[in-house]
Amino acid sequence: MHTRRQLLLLGFSTTMLAACTTLPSSNERPPIVFMHGNGDSAALWQTTIWRFESNGWPRDRLFALDQPFPLARDDDTVAQAGRSSTADSMAFLKSEVERVLKTTGATQVVLIGNSRGGNAIRNHVQNGGGDRVVSHVVLGGNPAHGIWAIKGRQERSEFSGLSPFLQQLNAPKNGSGDEVTPGVKWLTLRSDRNDKYAQPDGIWIGIKGTPTHVGFDSAALKGATNVVLPRVDHRETSFSAAAFDATWRFLTGEAPRTLAIEPEAQITLSGRVTGLGVDPLKPDSGAFSNNLPLAGARLEVFAIDASTGGRTGPAVWQQTIMQDGRWGPFQAQPETRYEFVLSAPGYATTHIYRSPFPRSSSVLHLRPERIAESDRDAKALVIFTRPRGYFDAERDTLSFDGQALPPGVPPSGSGVSSSKIKLPNDAPRTIAAEFNGERLVGQTWPASHGDVSVLELTY
Structure with missing residues (x-):
C-alpha cells in the first residue's frame, strides 16, 4: 500500500483544516459543484446543500450535477450501453464547470465529489485543465487506489488499483511523491474501517475470503489533507453531518455555526x-x-x-x-x-x-x-x-x-x-x-x- 500523510481524526483536525483555507468571506463565497458517485444522482447532495445553506452559503452558488449515465463501464476502454467511461465523466464535468463559471461570473470553483465522482474530479483537475479554475477539492470515499488491485481481475476497470487510469492519476507529481495535482488544495474524507469499498477482504464485491490488496485507507492521497471519520459508511463520507463539518472547516477555516438543518417558513x-x-x-x-x-x-x-x-x-x-x-x-x-x-x-x-x-x-x-x-x-x-x-x-x-x-x-x-x-x-x-x-x-x-x-x- 502507498505511503500516506498522517491521517487525522476529525476531533483533532480543526487547526490543520483551518490552515488550508484561502476562500473569501461569506458574502463572496465561490460556487461549489457537487459530483455524485457510481449510479447515483444530484439528489444525494440534498442534505449537504441544506447544511451549506443553513450556514449562510448562497443557494445560487451550490450546483449539484446529474451525469446522464452515472454507471462506470466494466472495462473503461470498451463501449457499454447505458454506461460512461472516465473520459465521458471528465468531459461532462468540464462542461458543467464551464457552465457554472459563466453563469456566476466566478473565476474559480470548489469541487466536491463522492466515490466515483472523485475519479472524474481528479481526472479533470489533472488532465482536463481543471487546475486553472479549481481552488479546492473535497473527495469523500473516493476509491483513489481502487476497490481491488487483483492481478487478472478486471484490470481495465476504473475501480481497479492496477488500471492504467488510476496508475496515471496516482503517479508522483513531485519529488515528495505527492499524488495530487499541485496548485489546488485537497481534502480526502474516509471511514476508519466501515467503507464497503475500502476493505482488505472482498466480502462486499462478491469474493469473500479473497484479499483485495486494498486497505482501509484507499481514499487517502499523499499531498492531501486526509481526515478519518470514525464509523461512517461509504456514502456517509460525503453526506453525513461529520463530513459536512470537516468540509466546512477545510473551506473556511472556521467551525460551522450549526450542523443542524435550519427550517424555512416557505x-x-x-x-x-x-x-x-x-x-x-x-x-x-x-x-x-x-x-x-x-x-x-x-x-x-x-x-x-x-x-x-x-x-x-x-x-x-x-x-x-x-x-x-x-x-x-x-x-x-x-x-x-x-x-x-x-x-x-x-x-x-x-x-x-x-x-x-x-x-x-x-x-x-x-x-x-x-x-x-x-x-x-x-x-x-x-x-x-x-x-x-x-x-x-x-x-x-x-x-x-x-x-x-x-x-x-x-x-x-x-x-x-x-x-x-x-x-x-x-x-x-x-x-x-x-x-x-x-x-x-x-x-x-x-x-x-x-x-x-x-x-x-x-x-
Missing part, C-alpha cells in the same frame, strides 16, 4: 423524474439507473396523515412530466408528510413516502420502480431505502414493519442500503420504518395492480 420543492435502463445486449441482467428524463410520466402528490400514512384529501399537486424531466415547483407545507405517486408505462405505480421537508430543494429527484420477476408472487411489496448511507445493525437503531433486523440487512457491516418486504396480504394497511430517530410511515398497495410502496429516508 418551502418550494422541485426536481427531476428519471427512469431505469436495460442493456440491450443483456436484457436479462436487470434494470440499471440513469439520469435521463422520463417524459410522459405522471406525478401526483398527496398530503398524508403522520400516524397512518393515509391520504388526508385529494392530490395537492399533479403534473405530466415533459421532455426536460423537470417537475414542480410545488409549494409544500412545513411539517407535512407527503406521498409522491409516479406512474409511467413499463413501470410499477410507485408510492414514495418521505419525512417532512425542512427546507426548499431543487434536487428532489423521483424514479419509479419496476417489479422484478422474483417478486411477482408478492401480494404487496414495500421497499425501505436510505440513499445517503447504509444500514449497520451493530451501529444503528432501525426497524421495518416491526422487524429490528430488516430483511436483507446483515447482522454486521455497512454494505446494504435498502430492504424489501413481500407481504402475503394485499389489504391496504399502515407500514412504518425507522432509522436512528427518523420515522417513516406509509400505506401498502396491491402488487397485483402493479403498485409498489417505497419508504425513503432523508437522513
